[in-house]
Amino acid sequence: MLCSRVFQSSLSPLMDFYWPVRSLWPKVQPLLCQRYLLQRNMLEIKSSLELMEKHKQLIFGEMDYVPASVVIQPVSYTLEKEREGFALALETNDFSPEELSVKQVGRKLRVSGKTEKKQDDGKGSYSYRCQEFRQEFDLPDGVNPETVTCSLDHDWKLHIEAPKNP
Secondary structure: OHHHHHHHHHHHHHHOOOOOOOOOOOOOOOHHHHHHHHHHHHHHHHHHHHHHHHHHHHHHHHHHOOOOOEEEOOOOEEEEOOOOEEEEEEEOOOOOHHHEEEEEEOOEEEEEEEEEEEEEOOOOOEEEEEEEEEEEEEOOOOEOHHHOEEEEOOOOEEEEEEEEOO
16 A cells, blocks of 8 residues: 555646647537638638639730731632532632641641731831631531642632532
């Protein structure tokens, strides 16, 4: 018994001291606290989405802006689908053959052209002129996409033709 009293008296100062408690279980919070955290996270997400929307509008606004030096004009064309097949003629007199592109994707034709010209006014300043067009055409039924041909005549007209299947 003597030993137990000694042991008890030696631990009595430590009994008033609280050791940190560690647990392997997750921390339990009341439902109201979890609801508050969820609302706070939702508000943060909402503000992030609003900020992204503002940036998207700025970016698309800049993309829609066309500088005065850039001329965007539709290229005039004549299209025949009825008679002997598919025939397309485009007025491309402002473009060199290297600046024109005709691509076929499935039953669609994508015709585009881009030219940039540097002009000197003779006083030491320069201006740039950029002209670009993109147009897409559907091949009619009865035309084989593998028979499409392109040619550029002496008047700088681009001719795209494809005969109908017999």
